[in-house]
Amino acid sequence: MSSELRTDDRSGDQLADRPGGRSRIGQTIVWVLVAVVGATAWGVLALVRHERISALWLLAAALGSYAIAYRFYARFIVRRVLGVDDTRATPAERLENDIDFQPTDRRVLFGHHFAAIAGAGPLVGPVLAAQMGYLPGTIWIVAGVIFAGAVQDMVTLFFSMRRDGKSLGQMAREEIGPVGGAAALLAVFTIMIILLAVLALVVVNALAASPWGTFSIAMTIPIALLMGFYLRVLRPGRVMETTVIGVALLLLAIVAGGWVQESSWASAFTLSAKALVICLVVYGFFASVLPVWMLLAPRDYLSTFMKIGTIGLLAIGMLFTLPVLHNEAITKFATNGKGPVFAGSLFPFVFITIACGALSGFHSLIASGTTPKMIEKESQIRLIGYGGMLAESFVAISAMIAASVLDQGLYYAINAPAGVVGATAQTAATAVTNLGFPITPNALTAAAAQVQEKTLIARTGGAPTLAVGMSEIFSSAFGDTLKAYFYHFAIMFEALFILTTVDAGTRVGRFMLQDTLGNVWKPMARVSWWPGVWSTSAVVVGAWGYFLWTGVTNPLGGINQLFPLFGIANQLLAAVALAVCTTLLIKHDKLKYAWVTAIPLAWDTLVTLTASWQKIFSADPGLGFFAQRDRFQTALDKGTVLKPAKNIADMHAVVTNSTVDGVLSALFAGLIVIVLLDAVRVCIKAARTRGGLPTAEAPYVESHIVAPAGLIPTAEERRVLAGTGAGSGSGTRGAHPS
Amino acid sequence: MTIGWAGTALRGIRWYLREATGESAYDSYVTHARREHPDAPVLPRRDFERVRQDARASQTRARCC
Numbered sequence: 001m002s003s004e005l006r007t008d009d010r011s012g013d014q015l016a017d018r019p020g021g022r023s024r025i026g027q028t029i030v031w032v033l034v035a036v037v038g039a040t041a042w043g044v045l046a047l048v049r050h051e052r053i054s055a056l057w058l059l060a061a062a063l064g065s066y067a068i069a070y071r072f073y074a075r076f077i078v079r080r081v082l083g084v085d086d087t088r089a090t091p092a093e094r095l096e097n098d099i100d101f102q103p104t105d106r107r108v109l110f111g112h113h114f115a116a117i118a119g120a121g122p123l124v125g126p127v128l129a130a131q132m133g134y135l136p137g138t139i140w141i142v143a144g145v146i147f148a149g150a151v152q153d154m155v156t157l158f159f160s161m162r163r164d165g166k167s168l169g170q171m172a173r174e175e176i177g178p179v180g181g182a183a184a185l186l187a188v189f190t191i192m193i194i195l196l197a198v199l200a201l202v203v204v205n206a207l208a209a210s211p212w213g214t215f216s217i218a219m220t221i222p223i224a225l226l227m228g229f230y231l232r233v234l235r236p237g238r239v240m241e242t243t244v245i246g247v248a249l250l251l252l253a254i255v256a257g258g259w260v261q262e263s264s265w266a267s268a269f270t271l272s273a274k275a276l277v278i279c280l281v282v283y284g285f286f287a288s289v290l291p292v293w294m295l296l297a298p299r300d301y302l303s304t305f306m307k308i309g310t311i312g313l314l315a316i317g318m319l320f321t322l323p324v325l326h327n328e329a330i331t332k333f334a335t336n337g338k339g340p341v342f343a344g345s346l347f348p349f350v351f352i353t354i355a356c357g358a359l360s361g362f363h364s365l366i367a368s369g370t371t372p373k374m375i376e377k378e379s380q381i382r383l384i385g386y387g388g389m390l391a392e393s394f395v396a397i398s399a400m401i402a403a404s405v406l407d408q409g410l411y412y413a414i415n416a417p418a419g420v421v422g423a424t425a426q427t428a429a430t431a432v433t434n435l436g437f438p439i440t441p442n443a444l445t446a447a448a449a450q451v452q453e454k455t456l457i458a459r460t461g462g463a464p465t466l467a468v469g470m471s472e473i474f475s476s477a478f479g480d481t482l483k484a485y486f487y488h489f490a491i492m493f494e495a496l497f498i499l500t501t502v503d504a505g506t507r508v509g510r511f512m513l514q515d516t517l518g519n520v521w522k523p524m525a526r527v528s529w530w531p532g533v534w535s536t537s538a539v540v541v542g543a544w545g546y547f548l549w550t551g552v553t554n555p556l557g558g559i560n561q562l563f564p565l566f567g568i569a570n571q572l573l574a575a576v577a578l579a580v581c582t583t584l585l586i587k588h589d590k591l592k593y594a595w596v597t598a599i600p601l602a603w604d605t606l607v608t609l610t611a612s613w614q615k616i617f618s619a620d621p622g623l624g625f626f627a628q629r630d631r632f633q634t635a636l637d638k639g640t641v642l643k644p645a646k647n648i649a650d651m652h653a654v655v656t657n658s659t660v661d662g663v664l665s666a667l668f669a670g671l672i673v674i675v676l677l678d679a680v681r682v683c684i685k686a687a688r689t690r691g692g693l694p695t696a697e698a699p700y701v702e703s704h705i706v707a708p709a710g711l712i713p714t715a716e717e718r719r720v721l722a723g724t725g726a727g728s729g730s731g732t733r734g735a736h737p738s
Numbered sequence: 739m740t741i742g743w744a745g746t747a748l749r750g751i752r753w754y755l756r757e758a759t760g761e762s763a764y765d766s767y768v769t770h771a772r773r774e775h776p777d778a779p780v781l782p783r784r785d786f787e788r789v790r791q792d793a794r795a796s797q798t799r800a801r802c803c
Contacts, residue, residue, distance in 0.1 A: 362800075507798045
């Protein structure tokens, strides 16, 4: 009976399109309307200047474009380019083991996949990129996701699914070669370290000198331990009631943070950035060596619920209030490259700063590995891979809106490093007004008082900006009295899921390191041998802790210095993933469709190598790491202190940091060039061979699962499902033929 | 009519949350075990959840940025 649902190269949705000409005309009308709405919105965005526009136009342009891309481009890729085959059993069906290989309902898997890919990245990047105006970032978020990001996620998912869920590193080794594979693996590891450091830096900047935030976040640790104990010992498996208890305690912790701030405990929870770094490093180490059930798993439940809840709330808040954007469409920083938030001009730095939400290499680690082991039907990669990434892109658009509704003077006062705006409302107001965004010291003090923070000046990293923007949107929807709570709720949820990323990332980094060292000395790979576990955890924590420390102590501003490095790293990882995908398309004899991944690869390579080049070779000390090093070293040789450094020790710190960052940029670029050259070699060989080259694809096995392809089952799919006795559009196993 | 609709929606939400959080994993395991190996003993929930938690310990999934 499963054969009735067979979708060969071109049936699929045609089954749904077929019944009667009337529904076909109806569909055409709907899609023409969607196209008209999207095009009108883009027209407004493109034409209106020097006038404040409503966020509605950004939302309409994005949503209209997503719908068209999902309906037409994603379908083209799935059917023509990849040739998904629903008669073919997925690894989840063939290798089902109730642990990692498990056929999972497409809607549930969509939730899992989205929760894994969406984190702080799509929220932070657009906030920083707002310094170039809302338009460049918005265009890149929408066009980038449609032609690059969602394509990368879906195609990686497809190829990994056809290889029993192999990881990106394994695929690079098997399909490109040992050199490219080793370079890819090393790239993945170093990129992860930078990623963890930058994310942790965002948390530190959000919590420094904020007893409210620090108390709330500290409380998540005992709450998670309690949940872990409850699930392990008291009521095993009752995840939902545990999560309800956890979320209730979490909300209590947010409210209690306000009380603590007013009480005598406040000083105990007022920590400097340096003290927070030490706390995070110690915490990260223990989170990585403790059993998963104790801390990591319950935190993951909490952060997922908070994440989905807050993102949903933000979307609803935006739709209700339709705020007006105060940001300019394109600011002068887009062309002169002198923006205070991060240096460099629109090309290439908008495309570096906004990674998650448009194109994020990190997703390829999730699209290969876990998700492909749970897919029921091949055609579902469109919903999960492409659709999941569209959802994340929408989160990025929301963040862009939240940053753009703020008064721009306030935006720059929050986001420029302390070296630029100083420490008081007076210095910040003067500095920001001089940048061309007039604001009074009183306005800055009032904004901080409204959210009950001591100061908002130089709270870089994106989280405080987003929290202020969100509290602005929420309070205009639900009233002003709760503004401080909304702010701290937003800070809490960002910090919570960043810390979950740090926990999980440290652990994954530790596994990678153990695995690699295990090739040299066997016992290191054993997950139960504690000297191995402890030493590799310490190495991983120490590595990101080092960059976090330099970020906090850097007089030039940690985010300003490290975020571009993080963006470059993430986009270079995307280049690895797209190179693997392109190589595989050509090896599978699909040269004529290779442009689908080759064009985004070419663009991504151009952007990242240009950015790397500028970061390494630019003579402008504000942009190039080595030019910066030379400038400070020269001054140091003469014994002078250059602003914003305050003393000789600061000068030494700048020199060391610039050197390390410059060397890392060069290392990343070098690794990626190696991977690309190796991939080109294989591609040329494959293109010259008639019929492509053999790959590590798992052989065909017939599928007996019946399940719909898209989110909503088509009429035909419903009929077939009803025939098998499954309800509610869920999948089911067909009768075994034996 | 409206009540029926609301009931379906609530059941749908409950089903989704149980599936997404893994709360329903034990029930699926019992159904699966009864169907495929009718004579073999079925693990009690406490043991099943423990095995499942420990098996997942080495499967930590990276979270994106």
